[in-house]
Amino acid sequence: MIRQNVPLGDGNDRITILMISHDIGAIASCVKIVGCLNRRLFYHEEKLITPEMLEMVYQCPVDLIAHGVPHRVFPLIVMLVLDPIVIALVILFYKELLAISFDETFATVANVPVDAIYLTLMCMIALTVVMMMRAEGIQRTSSTSIHWIDARAEHLPYPDAHFDGAVLFATLEFVDRPAQALHEALRVVRPDGWVIVGFLHALSAWTALYRYKADRGVMPWSAARFYPRTDIEQWMGFPAEQFKTAVYLAPQAIPPFADAERAGKRAGNAPAFEILRWRRQA
Numbered sequence: 001m002i003r004q005n006v007p008l009g010d011g012n013d014r015i016t017i018l019m020i021s022h023d024i025g026a027i028a029s030c031v032k033i034v035g036c037l038n039r040r041l042f043y044h045e046e047k048l049i050t051p052e053m054l055e056m057v058y059q060c061p062v063d064l065i066a067h068g069v070p071h072r073v074f075p076l077i078v079m080l081v082l083d084p085i086v087i088a089l090v091i092l093f094y095k096e097l098l099a100i101s102f103d104e105t106f107a108t109v110a111n112v113p114v115d116a117i118y119l120t121l122m123c124m125i126a127l128t129v130v131m132m133m134r135a136e137g138i139q140r141t142s143s144t145s146i147h148w149i150d151a152r153a154e155h156l157p158y159p160d161a162h163f164d165g166a167v168l169f170a171t172l173e174f175v176d177r178p179a180q181a182l183h184e185a186l187r188v189v190r191p192d193g194w195v196i197v198g199f200l201h202a203l204s205a206w207t208a209l210y211r212y213k214a215d216r217g218v219m220p221w222s223a224a225r226f227y228p229r230t231d232i233e234q235w236m237g238f239p240a241e242q243f244k245t246a247v248y249l250a251p252q253a254i255p256p257f258a259d260a261e262r263a264g265k266r267a268g269n270a271p272a273f274e275i276l277r278w279r280r281q282a
Helices: 051-058 073-092 094-102 104-109 114-140 178-187 205-215 229-236 257-266
Strands: 002-007 014-019 033-038 040-043 063-066 147-150 163-169 189-200 242-246 273-279
Touching (some): 073 094, 073 114, 094 104, 094 114, 163 178, 178 229, 189 205, 189 229, 229 273
Parallel strands (some): 063 147, 163 189
Antiparallel strands (some): 002 014, 002 033, 033 040
């Protein structure tokens, strides 16, 4: 929760804006006060989210698992390498790109490799953006107790029973071995610890849209795989003790969205997103 003072015109009048967000990266630079909300509000007269604040919220140390080398220099080097490659590809395929932008159908008839050019440029640009986001994330969390670890979900570099809990949020869709990732998450939590998994339901209208985009090479959906709850519970080896569902409306829904949400639920639509929680047996 954020209280932010915004000047109105050239005068000295002020208004107070309360911003509630799950994304720390969305906080503006002019924010004055930050608080963390996890059923209870942990409030400090400070601009930064401090390690003490995070420990009070989660009651345990927090480690953020991410792919890549935990140093902001590496992403910058990768970006410096990728940017000239993107520019070179644009110069090299200038005529082809011009034909595609003018008329994609004509370019296809003229034997221009439309899909290959799209995919190559998309991958290069997407990787550059990911590296920029990673470098920014490391910088923003450098003053907190969040640690960036170079690891894969299928092989976590932690001993057994190391954490109170583990969260996989839209993770299983993008790993090679989702069953192994689940068992790794369960392995590193302590007895009576919890594992929370948020996933995009395979049978929802939203994943149908994402599959449509995947068929056309749109990232990140071209690399994603989707699963129903039954598969995930089968991989874990026992049913979840609790679950929550959300977003029953269709991607093409029009306002009022609350009515569309209720209508989709009554119609028996699969939820777009589902959250499962397991507890490791003592």
